Amino acid sequence: MPLDQHLRYFEDPSGSRTIAELRDDPFQGRWQSQSEEAFNQGYSQSAWWLTLRLENPMSQPVESLLELGYAVLDQVDVYVYSGPELVRHYAMGDLQPFSERPVIHRFFVIPLQWAPGETLDIYYRIKTSTSVQAPPTLWQRDLFEERENQANIAQGLYYGAMLVIAVYNLLIFLVLWDRSYLYYVAFVLSVPLFMASISGQAYHYLWPQAVVWNDHSIPFFLALAFATSALFTRRFLRVRQWSVWLYYGLGAVAVAGFGCLLLSFVAPYVTTIHLLVPLGLFACLFEMAVGIASWVKRVPTARYYVIAWLSFLAGGTMLALNKLNILPANFITEYGIQLGSVLEAVLLSFAMAQRITEERRLCFAAQDEALSATIRLKQELEDRVRQRTRELEQLNSKLQDLTNTDQLTGLRNRRFMDEVMLREWSRCRRYQHDFALAMIDVDFFKRFNDEFGYPAGDACLQQVAERLGGCVRWPSDQLARYGREEFCLVLPETDASGALVVAERIREAVAAQPIITEHGEFSVTVSVGVCVGRPAKQPVSAALKSADMALYQSKNSGRNRVTLFHLKDLDNVCTLSVKRPPRD
Structure with missing residues (x-):
C-alpha cells in the first residue's frame, strides 16, 4: 500500500537535528504534510x-x-x-x-512486527547528493515476493533483450569493422547499465561490495550513453x-559527454549530475532534430532512426524532468525509458x-556500374586501338607507297619491281606457267637531256x-x-x-x-627487249640479263624496235657477245 499521502516531512538545512529533538512537542507543529502524489x-x-504512523487495528500480530x-x-x-x-x-x-541491509533488496526495505492495537511511528532521516525522493510502500510479505518475482522476470527480459542486441551488433562490428556498430554497442550497453545502477540492481547483483564505484556508476554510464549516442548518430546518418555544422555539433555533444564521464571520477555526484541533466536534455532534442533533418534529406535509414529515438528520448526526457522535480515520480517517469530503450534498440x-x-x-x-564502365572502357579502348591500327596501317601503306613509288613518274620504283619480279618468277616456276619480262629504254635520252636540260628530260x-x-x-x-x-614491265x-x-603497243x-x-x-621513241618462257632452274637475274641483252639488241639494230628472247634459249643467249651501243 503506498503511503505517500500519510507522510509528514521536515527540512533540516544544517543537517544537525537529532531524532530526540524532532520528537519533542515544540517541533510537532513544524512538520509539514505531504500533499503531492509522491515525495x-x-x-x-x-x-x-x-x-508516518502505522496502526494495527487487528486482534492479532502483523508482520509487514x-x-x-x-x-x-x-x-x-x-x-x-x-x-x-x-x-x-x-x-x-x-x-x-550492501550486505548490511536488514532485507537484501535493491530498495531500502525494513521488516515490521507489531502487536494487536499497537501503533508504530516510523522516522526516516535522508541525506543524499542524489534527487531526494522517498516513495514509502507497506507490503504484505507474500505480495511483496510476488511483486519482486514479476519485476525480476520483467527486468530479466529487458536486460536479456538489450544484451542480445548488443552481442548481435558486436558480432556484426567484428565482421564489418564499421565503427557505427561499435558506437551502437557501447550505447546499448550503457543504457541498461545506467538503468541497473539507478534502480539498485547493479549494486545488488554486479558490484555489491564496490561502494565507491557504485556512487560513480550512475553519472559514468549516463555520460557514456550521451557520448556514444552522438557518435553513433553522426556516423549512422552520414551527417x-x-x-558539416550538425556533424561538428554532434561531435561537441560527444566531447561534452566524455568530459562528464572523466569528471564523474573526481567531482561530487551532484556536480556531475547537474552538468549531465541539461546536457541530456540538449542531446535528446538535438539528436532528434538531426534525425528529422536527415529524414528531410532523404537519408535511407532516417525514418527508423526518428521513430526509434522518439520512443527512447521521450523516456529520457521524462526521467530528466523527473530529476529536476518538474514531473512527479511515478512508474512511467521512472521506468518508461526501459520500455522505450528496448523499442529503440529493436527498431x-x-x-x-x-x-x-x-x-x-x-x-x-x-x-555493376564498374563492370559496365570496364566493358565500356574496354570497348572504347578496342575501338581506339582499331582506329589507331587503321591509321597506322594507312600510314604504313602510304609510307610503303612512298618507299615503292618513283617520285618523278608516279610509277613503282626498282625496289618494288625486284620484289615483284622475284615473287612472280618463283610462282611461275613452281606451277610452270609462262613468264614475260620487258625492259624499255628511251632512245637518245642523254642527248635530249643535254640539249634541253633536266627539266625537259623530266617532262619527257x-x-x-x-x-x-x-x-x-x-x-x-x-x-x-x-x-x-x-x-621494266613484268607480264605474268x-x-x-x-x-x-x-611491247609493240608500248613502242607505238x-x-x-x-x-x-x-x-x-x-x-621520242623507245627500244624494247623482251624475255619470255617458262622458268626452269635459272635465277630471275638470268631473265633480267636476257631482257637487258634483248634491249641492247634492239638498240644495236637501229632503235625504236622490239627484240624477243625465249627462256629455252637463255643459256645460248647468255653466251652471246652482244655489243652494247654507247649510252643514249
Missing part, C-alpha cells in the same frame, strides 16, 4: 526527515515490509518507535555495504555528407539491418611513263621505272605472242605522239 524534493543539500522505493539515496536512517520506546534503528544507504537493429541491405545493394550497383620521262601506263591493262602486270630512262601468265603485242604509243616541253614538241 520529491529534487536535488538538495539539506537533511530531510519523514515520519516497509519499502522506500528509491535505490540511490546516500544515507537513510530509519527509527521505529512504539510509543516512547525506540524499537529498531536501521542505518542504510548506497554508501553503506558529414549533408551538414535501430532493423535500421542497421536495412543499412547493410542498402549498402549491399549500393555495392552491387557499384560493381613523265609523259613516257604516262603512255606506258596506258598500255598495261591487266591487274597482274607490273610497270616500274628501273633506271634513269629505263622502265603471258606467252611470246602476248608479250610481243604489249610512245612514238605516236610528240613529247611536249617548254622548248617545244619533240618526237
Whole structure:
C-alpha cells in the first residue's frame, strides 16, 4: 500500500537535528504534510526527515515490509518507535555495504512486527547528493515476493533483450569493422547499465561490495550513453555528407559527454549530475532534430532512426524532468525509458539491418556500374586501338607507297619491281606457267637531256611513263621505272605472242605522239627487249640479263624496235657477245 499521502516531512538545512529533538512537542507543529502524489524534493543539500504512523487495528500480530522505493539515496536512517520506546534503528544507504541491509533488496526495505492495537511511528532521516525522493510502500510479505518475482522476470527480459542486441551488433562490428556498430554497442550497453545502477540492481547483483564505484556508476554510464549516442548518430546518418555544422555539433555533444564521464571520477555526484541533466536534455532534442533533418534529406535509414529515438528520448526526457522535480515520480517517469530503450534498440537493429541491405545493394550497383564502365572502357579502348591500327596501317601503306613509288613518274620504283619480279618468277616456276619480262629504254635520252636540260628530260620521262601506263591493262602486270630512262614491265601468265603485242603497243604509243616541253614538241621513241618462257632452274637475274641483252639488241639494230628472247634459249643467249651501243 503506498503511503505517500500519510507522510509528514521536515527540512533540516544544517543537517544537525537529532531524532530526540524532532520528537519533542515544540517541533510537532513544524512538520509539514505531504500533499503531492509522491515525495520529491529534487536535488538538495539539506537533511530531510519523514515520519508516518502505522496502526494495527487487528486482534492479532502483523508482520509487514516497509519499502522506500528509491535505490540511490546516500544515507537513510530509519527509527521505529512504539510509543516512547525506540524499537529498531536501521542505518542504510548506497554508501553503506550492501550486505548490511536488514532485507537484501535493491530498495531500502525494513521488516515490521507489531502487536494487536499497537501503533508504530516510523522516522526516516535522508541525506543524499542524489534527487531526494522517498516513495514509502507497506507490503504484505507474500505480495511483496510476488511483486519482486514479476519485476525480476520483467527486468530479466529487458536486460536479456538489450544484451542480445548488443552481442548481435558486436558480432556484426567484428565482421564489418564499421565503427557505427561499435558506437551502437557501447550505447546499448550503457543504457541498461545506467538503468541497473539507478534502480539498485547493479549494486545488488554486479558490484555489491564496490561502494565507491557504485556512487560513480550512475553519472559514468549516463555520460557514456550521451557520448556514444552522438557518435553513433553522426556516423549512422552520414551527417558529414549533408551538414558539416550538425556533424561538428554532434561531435561537441560527444566531447561534452566524455568530459562528464572523466569528471564523474573526481567531482561530487551532484556536480556531475547537474552538468549531465541539461546536457541530456540538449542531446535528446538535438539528436532528434538531426534525425528529422536527415529524414528531410532523404537519408535511407532516417525514418527508423526518428521513430526509434522518439520512443527512447521521450523516456529520457521524462526521467530528466523527473530529476529536476518538474514531473512527479511515478512508474512511467521512472521506468518508461526501459520500455522505450528496448523499442529503440529493436527498431535501430532493423535500421542497421536495412543499412547493410542498402549498402549491399549500393555495392552491387557499384560493381555493376564498374563492370559496365570496364566493358565500356574496354570497348572504347578496342575501338581506339582499331582506329589507331587503321591509321597506322594507312600510314604504313602510304609510307610503303612512298618507299615503292618513283617520285618523278608516279610509277613503282626498282625496289618494288625486284620484289615483284622475284615473287612472280618463283610462282611461275613452281606451277610452270609462262613468264614475260620487258625492259624499255628511251632512245637518245642523254642527248635530249643535254640539249634541253633536266627539266625537259623530266617532262619527257613523265609523259613516257604516262603512255606506258596506258598500255598495261591487266591487274597482274607490273610497270616500274628501273633506271634513269629505263622502265621494266613484268607480264605474268603471258606467252611470246602476248608479250610481243604489249611491247609493240608500248613502242607505238610512245612514238605516236610528240613529247611536249617548254622548248617545244619533240618526237621520242623507245627500244624494247623482251624475255619470255617458262622458268626452269635459272635465277630471275638470268631473265633480267636476257631482257637487258634483248634491249641492247634492239638498240644495236637501229632503235625504236622490239627484240624477243625465249627462256629455252637463255643459256645460248647468255653466251652471246652482244655489243652494247654507247649510252643514249
